Amino acid sequence: MTFKQWFHRLGSPPYVYAFGWLSALLIAYGVFGGLVLAPPDYQQGDDFRIIYVHAPTAWMSLMVYSTMAVAAAIGLIWRIKIAHAAAASCAPIGASFTLVALVTGSLWGQRMWGTYWEWDPRLTSELILLFLYLGYMGLRSAMDDLQRADRASAVLAVVGIVNVPIIHYSVTWWNSLHQAPSVMQLAKPTIPPSMLMPLLSMLLGFTLLFAALLLVRLRAEILVRERSASWIREALHP
């Protein structure tokens, strides 16, 4: 089996469920590690434990958007139908986790900054990301013709990618309330292993969860798009 065959096989059912279960294990360990094993922070006490749901969902919001924009660009440039289908499948996943990142951040901010919301560079750019997802989904559902919806929404997704580095670097470019990165940096992470390991487990777990969700949604999307293909009968009755 060549690498290409192996890689393509990852997208088919048994592997999708493997991604799902592996992600469940990693997230379960991350939650246990984050709530029980990690010691309270010396400044923030137990409130810092919100990081174990806030950082992974914020990571998802950016990673899913990047995936969506790359898929949309591939669909636009090479006119690959399945790339458009993948981009369309990303949006609802990304939007929901962006909302979670905003709400968990707001709950954290209330005690640490004294406010649920501030028009701060990081917070505002993340809110714009949510609007980009919603705009993308709205634009798609407003168009009846699938090909036009694919192309128009792909342009929006590709243009919106400028927001991703803005979100990531907002905390270093401007005076943000939000703390600077402590894991996603080139130098050694600045948090101890007992706090870091559950966080890394969560990040990997959420990434695999995205892979599993995307592949399930993509199967649904392909079944709708290839409605007249001759292989549909085989796909439904293996």
Place this chain on the structure above:
Amino acid sequence: MRFLEMGGYAAYVWPAYGLTLVVIVLNIVWARRLLARSREEARRRLVMRGEQS
């Protein structure tokens, strides 16, 4: 039960974890329902096409 008190931050920590869990579950349910629905629809279309020919 000191664990549940979260050092006085219970009102912030638990809703954050609760919301995350709810959204994960919803995402799984939505994705599975979407696949089930499109399979059902594709099957129905196959039956219709079979009747016509």
